[in-house]
Amino acid sequence: YAEIDNWVNKNGGCLVVTQGAGMFDEYNTPTDALDIVLGVKNRVLYRETVLKGHEFPFEATHNLKAASPAFTPLPPNLKLWLDKNKVGNMASVAASPLYSLDTGELMITQYRYGAGNAFCYNFLPGVQYLNAGYRIKDISTAKRNIALMDKWRDEYRLLAMLPIARLATQGINIGSWKLVDLNQKMVEAVVMESTTGIAIVLF
DSSP states (O other): HHHHHHHHHTTTTTTEEETTTTSSOTTSSSSOTTHHHHHTTTOOHHHHHHHHHGOOOOOOOOOEEEEETTTSSSTTTTEEEOOOOSSSSOEEOOOOEEETTTTTTTEEEEEETTTEEEEEEOHHHHHHHHHHHHOOOTSOHHHHHHHHHHHOOHHHHHHHTTHHHHHHHHTOGGOOOOOOOOSSOOOOOEEEEEEEEEEEEEE
16 A cells, blocks of 8 residues: 555556445455545445446436536436445545535545545446446346447446546646556456447456
8 A cells, every 4th residue: 555655646646446445455454544545534345236236226316416517527417326325425535526426425536645646436437337338128138248238328438437537627648647567466357348449347
């Protein structure tokens, strides 16, 4: 965690985390070491959310709203697939709210930490992206994986790319970002391809 802190704070790196990321160390011990980098507190992790994303409600019912009228790249009231009981009470300590639910729960933040930036999602944008692709009422479960390949929706792709859009509005040259070297081998990666792009999901 010290290396991540230094990479953002001193080297101008950009850190983006989703719900639960970095809340356990390599020994599976809970830690809040990243909170100072993210500028938030009270993050939550529900591991079953990751493992059972396919059990989310069929309909997207929770509206995502911009915290400021100055930054609204997403469609108004973009609906999310969420289990409301698993959102938690993430709160900002120093981070700027970007998006919240219409019921008030903080969902996306940005924190200018030293020379760099840290973005925190209080949900899993990849799950939203996945659900937007395959949740089609008229086809069987067996065919949903096929439908996924050509049913992804641009607004949910943009949801996952929100930090890039945000930094662009702040005049930050994305092409100048510093790369980070991993000191451990990748555990697992999944590549999902479609006619409009490739998504790489790291675990």
